[in-house]
Amino acid sequence: MWTPVEDIVLISGWLNTSKDPVVANEQRQGAFWKRIAAYFAASPKIAAGAHRSEGNCKQRWHKINDQVNKFCGAFEAATRGKTSGQNENDVLNKAHEKFFNLYGKKFLLEHAWKELRYDQKWCAVPTDKGAGSSKKRKLDDGSASESSPALDTMNVEERPPGVKAAKAKLKKKNVDLKETLSKFEGMWEIKQKDLVSKERVTTKRLLESLLAKKEALDESEVALKKKLIDELLLN
Structure with a gap:
């Protein structure tokens, strides 16, 4: 003992x-x-x-x-x-x-x-x-x-990530950034198309109002009418 x-x-x-x-x-x-x-x-x-x-x-x-x-x-x-x-x-x-x-x-x-x-x-x-x-x-x-x-x-403090883990994290971050950028570009393209469509509608309505006039058009109205027609043909 x-x-x-x-x-x-x-x-x-x-x-x-x-x-x-x-x-x-x-x-x-x-x-x-x-x-x-x-x-x-x-x-x-x-x-x-x-x-x-x-x-x-x-x-x-x-x-x-x-x-x-x-x-x-x-x-x-x-x-x-x-x-x-x-x-x-x-x-x-x-x-x-x-x-x-x-x-x-x-x-x-x-x-x-x-x-x-x-x-x-x-x-x-x-x-x-x-x-x-x-x-x-x-x-x-x-x-x-x-x-x-x-x-x-005992609980061991978490070790810092290794090189592979750091690269994987950076790669994921880049992928996420590309996805975000792609979504933004897609939204911007849709917005641009929407703006073009709205402008075309506005142009057509303005041209229709000029064509509907019964009295003769003055020089500025004639020039505007020609410009509007050109824009519609180009778009």
Whole structure:
């Protein structure tokens, strides 16, 4: 059985080793857990003579990682459902209730959750039941460094469109522009024909009024009549 103090030392060892910028992603599985086990054994918080092998540390960490990740989801759901007048203890109790309803057992690693809850890898865990399933990042050199379950499942910002998507969008925009221009030209042509038709009607009526006159036409009326006849013949 692991004590809360041992769990906290193990968590500290995992965080320090996995975040080591020099060796975190360059060490093989055995070396990774060997470093954590050494960190654990060297801690002044661990009783003299206490021993946890690399395998013990690895197995315990996987359990902590899985359970805390699930509880983070339950706590987030409880936080979103917080009502006026509720304090953090009320939300925490509600999270325990949700965890029990989801997984059929009590959450017994609250001390571990308190150590990890504000770390960036656990602070944005989704609330669905499947949030507890963590995925390991497989590195080419076989490193045991794990990716955060929170990072695996959190909502990722939408990536900017690629070159093909940008070209497709531009092509669609050009097509839409051509269609709009074509519709406008069609409407303009109809309008022009309508104007020509109206002008022709006006010309015919004016010519008919000149032809209907019984008295002789003066020079200006004769010239207008000739002009109107020419226009009708040309159109």
